[in-house]
Amino acid sequence: MRALPALALAVVTLVATPAWAVLQGATSRDPNGLRRSVVSIESSTGELCSGVVVAPDLVLTAAHCMTDRAAYRVNALNRAFRLQRFNVAALAVHPTFVPGTTPRTQPGIDLAILKLDRPLGPEFLALDPTQAGRIDVGDGVTIAGFGVLTERARRTARTLRQTNLVSLGPIEVANRVLIVVDRSRLAETAGAGACRGDSGGPILAATQTGYLLYGITSWSSGPLRSRQPSACGGLTAVTPIAEHLGWISSSMRSLNGRNGAWTGH
Structure with a gap:
C-alpha cells in the first residue's frame, strides 16, 4: 500500500470537498439493513448530507453540514x-x-449531533457509538450515504447506497482523519468512495450480528492520477469516533435534557 506520509503530501494538492454519494456503491434495498440506521439531512437552502442514528431521537453527522443559517x-x-x-x-x-x-x-473536529423533534420509532435501529473500535491499516469498512451516484449526476442523490473500502490509516493536514479507499484502486485511479451527499454518513464495521459504528465521513477527493479536477473516486476521509467518545457521550446527555436549544456553532 501507499506510504502514508506520501499520501498526506498528495492530499495537499488534490481537489477535496465535503463528501456530498457513495460513488460506485450498491443501492441498499434490505428493509432490515442500513436503511434502519442511516438517514439524510436536508437544509432549507437545499444542501444535502447524510447521518447515522445513535439514539431514538439523536443523529450523528459532520459539523460542516450544519453551518448554514437554515432550518434542517x-x-x-x-x-x-x-x-x-x-x-x-x-x-x-x-x-x-x-x-x-x-x-x-x-481545523477542528468535524462532528455534530442533532436532536429530532420526536423519536424515530421502532422501525429504526440506533448504533451505539460507545461500541466503536479503532480502524487499523488494512481493515475493511463499509460506508453508506444518500449522495449522488456519480459526481455530475445530481439527480441521482437521495437514494441510500453503500460500498466496501479498505483503510490506509491516518493522515494529518489541518486535522487528523483516517483515509479509506477502493481496495482494488487504492486511490490511484477512480474507484468506489464517498461523493457529494455522503458527508456525515457512517463508516461501519460489519459483524455477524450487524454493524458497528466506527466513524463519520468528512470529505472526499478525486484519484491521485486524475487528469481532471474531481472531488470523488479517490480518497474518503473519516473522522474516527473512538477518539471523541467523551464529547459525543456528554453531548448526547445534554441534548436529551434540552428542548429547542442550539449549542456549539
Missing part, C-alpha cells in the same frame, strides 16, 4: 423505503470545529 430536516426510510420526515429541534457542534474553510484544511 432529517429524512428516514421506513420498511417500504418511503420517507419519514423529522425536524431538527436542537444541535450540538464539536467546540473545536471552525467553519468556513475548505474541508482538507478545516
